[in-house]
Amino acid sequence: MKRSAASHVHQVSVSDGGVPKEAVLSAVITSDGLTGDRQRNRKYHGGKDRDVCLYSLEVIEALRAEGHSIGPGSCGENLTVAGLDWRHMAPGDRLTIGEHVRLELTSYTTPCRLNAPWFRDGNFRRIAQETHPGWSRLYARVLGEGVVKPGDAVVVDACTERSVISELNVGTNDEART
Numbered sequence: 001m002k003r004s005a006a007s008h009v010h011q012v013s014v015s016d017g018g019v020p021k022e023a024v025l026s027a028v029i030t031s032d033g034l035t036g037d038r039q040r041n042r043k044y045h046g047g048k049d050r051d052v053c054l055y056s057l058e059v060i061e062a063l064r065a066e067g068h069s070i071g072p073g074s075c076g077e078n079l080t081v082a083g084l085d086w087r088h089m090a091p092g093d094r095l096t097i098g099e100h101v102r103l104e105l106t107s108y109t110t111p112c113r114l115n116a117p118w119f120r121d122g123n124f125r126r127i128a129q130e131t132h133p134g135w136s137r138l139y140a141r142v143l144g145e146g147v148v149k150p151g152d153a154v155v156v157d158a159c160t161e162r163s164v165i166s167e168l169n170v171g172t173n174d175e176a177r178t
Contacts, residue, residue: 006082007081007082007083007084007153007154007155007156008081008082008083008150008151008152008153008154009079009080009081009082009097009098009148009149009150009151009152010057010072010080010081010082010150011023011072011073011080011150012024012025012026012027012034012078012079012148012150013072013073013077013078013079014034014035014036014037015037015076018076018114019073019074019075019112019114019115020071020073020074020075020076020118021037021073021074021076021077021078022073023072024036025149025150026147026148026149027078027147027149028145028147028148029052029101029103029147029148030145031051031142032051033051033078033142034052034078034148037078048141049106049107049139049141050106050107050139050140050141051103051139051140051141051142052078052079052103052139052140052141053076053078053079053109053137053138053139053140054077054079054080054081054105054137054138054140055072055075055077055079055080055081056080056082056084056086056089057072057080057082058082058084058086059127059135060072060080063126063127063135067120068118068120068126069117069118069119070118070119074118075111075112075115075118075127075137076112076115076137079097079148083154084154084156086134086135087133087134088134088158089105089138089156090105090138090159091105091106091107091108091138091159092104092105092159093105093156093157093158093159094143094156095156096153096154096155096157097146097148097152097153097154098146098147098149098152099146100144100145100147101142101144101145101146101147101148101152102142102143102144103140103141103142103143104140104141104143105139105140106138106139106140106141107138107139108129108136108137108138108139109136109137109138109139110129111124111125111126111127111136111137112124
């Protein structure tokens with residue numbers, strides 16, 4: 001099943017470690033993630049099957065409407081995407097971005113305690129999949145490398161074995177629970 005509509009990359013973000021990540025005009029996505037991007041603690045962030053972190057512009061806007069000061073890149077996502085029905089995005093889905101980049105969603109992220117400043121009362125668990133399904137960021141592995149930039153089209157090929165994969169991949173960051 002293909003879904004597309006006017007789905008596109010809204011922002012590409014990188015950092016030298018930590019949050020927030022800052023917007024860049026473009027980045028090369030490789031099997032190691034985005035060039036110019038680094039994570040402070042590779043035990044919990046980045047690495048195998050967590051090459052790229054994605055989040056929804058519409059979810060960010062809904063969180064802002066609730067009074068949170070979150071913005072694109074705030075929570076460490078590399079790609080802020082727009083026009084996708086984020087509630088239906090799940091591990092196993094594959095994305096084609098622009099002409100060459102191909103990603104496979106691998107797991108929901110567990111929000112890191114360092115995201116607390118973006119949330120009223122420091123409640124960074126507001127974006128935890130376990131308690132607020134459909135509000136989490138997602139990790140992806142790289143299947144096809146290339147350059148990504150704002151405006152690139154995003155096409156989703158939904159996984160047909162979604163329920164089993166989703167149950168196996170909730171929360172991969174135990175540090176957030178501390």
